[in-house]
Amino acid sequence: MKASLSNPLVILILFIFLFYSPASPKPSDSTFESTYVRLCNHHVPASAARSDGGTVPGVSDELRFQSGYFAGGDRLFNRSSTSNHASFRVTSVRRSASDGVFELRGQMLLQQRRGAKPAPARFLRRVYPGRRVSHWGVSQWMRVSLRGFWSQSSGNLCMLGTGSHANMRNANVVLKLSYPRALILLDCLISGSLESFDDKSSLQYFERISILALSQSSNYKFTVVGDERGNGCGGGSYVEGLSLRNLSQGACTAFLGHTDRFELKYGNHCGNASCNPLGANGGGLPAFMLFHGIRCAERQKVQMLLGFPDSGYRDAVFPFYPNTTLVSEGVWNEEENQLCAVACQILNSTESWFNPYVGDCKIRLSLRFPAILSLRNRSTVLGQIWSDKVVGEPGYFSKVGFEGLSRVSRSIHGFHYKYDETNMVRKSCAEKVNARGKGDTYPDGYSSDMGFRMLMTDSKGQVAQGYSSPLSVGDQVYGGQSYGVPTVLTTGKPKPHGIQLDDYNILLNISYTMRFNPPPDFKFGRGVSSTEVKINAEGIYNRKTGVLCMIGCKHLRSTDIILMKNESLDCEIMVNIQFPPLNAKGGESLQGTIESTRQKSDPYYFDPLQLSSYSIYTTQADASIWRMDFEIIMVLVSNTLACVFVGLQLLHVKKFPDVLPCISVVMLLVITLGHMITLVLNFEALFTTNHSVQNAFLGSGGWLQVNEVVVRMVTMVAFLLELRLVQLTWSSRQGEGSHPGLWDSEKKVLYMTLPLYIGGGLTAWLVHIWKTSHQKRYRPFRLSHHRYKLPHGRFYQPPSLWEDFKSYAGLLLDGFLLPQILLNIIFNSEGEALTPSFYVGTTIVRILPHAYDLYRAHSSSWYLDLSYIYANHRMDFYSTAWDIIIPICGILFALLVYFQQRFGGRCILPKRFREVSSYEKVPVIGNDDL
Numbered sequence: 001m002k003a004s005l006s007n008p009l010v011i012l013i014l015f016i017f018l019f020y021s022p023a024s025p026k027p028s029d030s031t032f033e034s035t036y037v038r039l040c041n042h043h044v045p046a047s048a049a050r051s052d053g054g055t056v057p058g059v060s061d062e063l064r065f066q067s068g069y070f071a072g073g074d075r076l077f078n079r080s081s082t083s084n085h086a087s088f089r090v091t092s093v094r095r096s097a098s099d100g101v102f103e104l105r106g107q108m109l110l111q112q113r114r115g116a117k118p119a120p121a122r123f124l125r126r127v128y129p130g131r132r133v134s135h136w137g138v139s140q141w142m143r144v145s146l147r148g149f150w151s152q153s154s155g156n157l158c159m160l161g162t163g164s165h166a167n168m169r170n171a172n173v174v175l176k177l178s179y180p181r182a183l184i185l186l187d188c189l190i191s192g193s194l195e196s197f198d199d200k201s202s203l204q205y206f207e208r209i210s211i212l213a214l215s216q217s218s219n220y221k222f223t224v225v226g227d228e229r230g231n232g233c234g235g236g237s238y239v240e241g242l243s244l245r246n247l248s249q250g251a252c253t254a255f256l257g258h259t260d261r262f263e264l265k266y267g268n269h270c271g272n273a274s275c276n277p278l279g280a281n282g283g284g285l286p287a288f289m290l291f292h293g294i295r296c297a298e299r300q301k302v303q304m305l306l307g308f309p310d311s312g313y314r315d316a317v318f319p320f321y322p323n324t325t326l327v328s329e330g331v332w333n334e335e336e337n338q339l340c341a342v343a344c345q346i347l348n349s350t351e352s353w354f355n356p357y358v359g360d361c362k363i364r365l366s367l368r369f370p371a372i373l374s375l376r377n378r379s380t381v382l383g384q385i386w387s388d389k390v391v392g393e394p395g396y397f398s399k400v401g402f403e404g405l406s407r408v409s410r411s412i413h414g415f416h417y418k419y420d421e422t423n424m425v426r427k428s429c430a431e432k433v434n435a436r437g438k439g440d441t442y443p444d445g446y447s448s449d450m451g452f453r454m455l456m457t458d459s460k461g462q463v464a465q466g467y468s469s470p471l472s473v474g475d476q477v478y479g480g481q482s483y484g485v486p487t488v489l490t491t492g493k494p495k496p497h498g499i500q501l502d503d504y505n506i507l508l509n510i511s512y513t514m515r516f517n518p519p520p521d522f523k524f525g526r527g528v529s530s531t532e533v534k535i536n537a538e539g540i541y542n543r544k545t546g547v548l549c550m551i552g553c554k555h556l557r558s559t560d561i562i563l564m565k566n567e568s569l570d571c572e573i574m575v576n577i578q579f580p581p582l583n584a585k586g587g588e589s590l591q592g593t594i595e596s597t598r599q600k601s602d603p604y605y606f607d608p609l610q611l612s613s614y615s616i617y618t619t620q621a622d623a624s625i626w627r628m629d630f631e632i633i634m635v636l637v638s639n640t641l642a643c644v645f646v647g648l649q650l651l652h653v654k655k656f657p658d659v660l661p662c663i664s665v666v667m668l669l670v671i672t673l674g675h676m677i678t679l680v681l682n683f684e685a686l687f688t689t690n691h692s693v694q695n696a697f698l699g700s701g702g703w704l705q706v707n708e709v710v711v712r713m714v715t716m717v718a719f720l721l722e723l724r725l726v727q728l729t730w731s732s733r734q735g736e737g738s739h740p741g742l743w744d745s746e747k748k749v750l751y752m753t754l755p756l757y758i759g760g761g762l763t764a765w766l767v768h769i770w771k772t773s774h775q776k777r778y779r780p781f782r783l784s785h786h787r788y789k790l791p792h793g794r795f796y797q798p799p800s801l802w803e804d805f806k807s808y809a810g811l812l813l814d815g816f817l818l819p820q821i822l823l824n825i826i827f828n829s830e831g832e833a834l835t836p837s838f839y840v841g842t843t844i845v846r847i848l849p850h851a852y853d854l855y856r857a858h859s860s861s862w863y864l865d866l867s868y869i870y871a872n873h874r875m876d877f878y879s880t881a882w883d884i885i886i887p888i889c890g891i892l893f894a895l896l897v898y899f900q901q902r903f904g905g906r907c908i909l910p911k912r913f914r915e916v917s918s919y920e921k922v923p924v925i926g927n928d929d930l
Contacts, residue, residue, distance in 0.1 A: 032147065032160060039174045039197060040158035044149045047096035049103060059102055060090035061218065063150065063157070063179065065190060067292075068213030069320040070110055071354075073194075075206045076165050077140050083113045085317055086211050088177075100152040104159060108175065108194070110209070112140040113315055140166065144194065146175055155179035157192070171204035172197050180215055184223045185303070185329045185344060186358050188215050193354075210354040212322055212346075214294060214305065222301045224329050224342045224361060233333065233340030233366045239382055241337035241368030242414045250299030251332035251339070254369075254408045259292040259318050262381060262404035270398070277363065277385055278308055278324060279345070279395050287311040289385070289402050291367075292318040300332040306343055306365070306385075322349035327358050328365060338368035343385070345395075360395060362388045369409065373477060374418045375538050375553055376569060378513065379403035417472035419509050421551040421571075425539040428574065429549035433507060437544030440581035443617065445473045445508040445541050449582075452590055452615040456516050458523040459607040464533075466516025473510050473541075511538035512550060514575070525596070525606035535594070537575050546579035552594065556604065570604050572597045575611075582617055589613060627856075631870035632711075634852070638845050638870075639714040645845070646721040649838035653728060660732035661742050662833035666749050666819035668729060671842075672722040674813035675715055677806060745827040749819050757812065764808040814846050814886050817893035824897070824905030832901050843894045847887040854883040 068086035148159025177192035290307035330341025343363035367383035443449035539550030552573035577592035592611035
């Protein structure tokens, strides 16, 4: 059950079931009242229902919360986990006889989440710079249905209900919560507990669960920042910031409703608790900060949560863990174009004493969106967080910087990129960038084809995966790509459509962000221990030659914690990339190098890295999708024709039943078993959905799977018709009038073909073993060349043994007429045992994929392994040589059968081999002749 919960669809269904399914049966009113008086009356006195109670609007919104935290319940949940999320919603509210007391029904959900593997990336050039996407599943959950009362005057809530967990059912629980009454920064927490009131010896009993959440009521009042327009927001004038005045909701648009992740940059003397924003009890220095906007008012006042989880946290849900979370309130200063905020700690939230409150509000924060980006500053958000205490005072920490990319930056216009190294690039790459083109067409600098996934190969042959994406082209700055279309973050004018390339400057200033994940043994200079290497680069792109030359900078640091004293840049890096032409022939791929211009004796020197890409242009992707649609139609037509031709042969033997014994049973078995192997090894397509990679490339959802099922069904029809033909032929030889030499001839055919087939199968097996061992020796996941001349370094998964056997079965089907030819020679049969529509039509069906594959190999420049549907090289032998040999042999076999059925089975042999001993009819001597 745990494995199934990692599927996002299962999680969605579970969420809907937990929150929107009908509530479980409730106990009787008398039982509820007596239990409530015993457990809750001291917290919120019960009150009788009013006849005119009705529903009360607004109360449910005031009481609900989503990103809460819980701890405890050791029997049900993992104690060491910090990814515990609590949510509560009220389903109905009714007034009671007591003023300010409301009768409630609601549901609570407790989830303990765990990380899962990253989502598979698409093969298209759809790169999202700065974003890391990961999926989280639910490892444990508990759903509680509740009924009780809430007092508006005291803020107390008490409810009874039943809870369900994977390890128990119908546990009796009591929920007690205390809501804030003033609802200000110092009083904005919801705290309480969920307890079991079953007997401790019962299987439904569990330990007390403490609950903490932030109130989401709209009655919040901003008090700490008040009207301070930047007072006390020191250290924020180090860079020019963008104005948020033109956004639809001002600063509220920038900060409300999303979570951003920023890297922390510590001071020169950090390494102890005096630099930790969480204080002395915060443990090690956090590597990043999460910024989550909660509410906003007056276009500029913001309440937010600041989280400092461990470096392994990748969940999309903000981790409201009290020991690593600060509650903050800030105001956007329109004159300084920066956010000034006050942050407070959550105190008294230890396991031994859980009585949390907000206090110690001596933490300050400033944040702004820099207007100018450059090679040395790529962050769209810059800020600082520091303590307002004096040195030596408990809780003091020195100033900590943070920077990163904000999701909202895509909505902010006005960013500009300042090129600092283009003159140096013109000198270093003068010959390359000034070269003139030879008539080929290359990607336009403004297109999404400039982004690509890449493979980095070091001097030892080790390979690292990564991606590259433009940050700016000319005077345009991009904040990401959505469906292959860059999002412009600058007010510069975009390139007009419909104007020829010659009307623009051939050389374009361009900047890139390059990221890759080196394996542990990857050789890339010294001091690189990070799991990700980031290179910022800027340079010049020649749109006539597809040459990109840049100077790159990478951070020099020894740990994942960024210390300002170690925060230096190595900008002595040259990046050279050659884009393939859009109309490339022969499968040219993107190639390049990343080299250090330092001396070899320099400690930061690294050997040149070879860069390659397996991405394709959008035009090639469109062509591949069109080709796959065409191939799907061809597969359906071919399989339908196979059914038709077998059906015509059945009609022929029905009309001329005397020819049935002369049909080779071995030939029919080859055809039938060939289709049966294909059906058996692909029958899972009818029931499984293991097509995520292919569907990701296509963006086709289940369209391919539907067509696969149709193809399998048509193939099954052909198989059943062939099986019927085998049955008829076999039965015809069992009759008394059957010629005795037919079975002897069939045995000779079997003796001649069986060693041939077995020998071919063994050869295919040995070749598979050789290929597997060869690929393991030379990078099992890379392929430097292929019969289609695939791009160097692109991913390739070698076929399995079953796939090689499927390919061999396809070769046997291509030569299906061989047993019939041998039977005709041995038995010297005459007559039209096979109708021309059967053997000629089936031969055409078998050779057409090879003819199409030969055409495709010489008419297109790039082929994607996933797009082989009609002529799939994993289902048959496809190469230039085989595409010529197989059609020639197929046509030759069909001609031989034609001549044998017209002039005798041995007409194809020399005359001296035509007359051999055979069975002859002996005349019977009657009594009249004696």
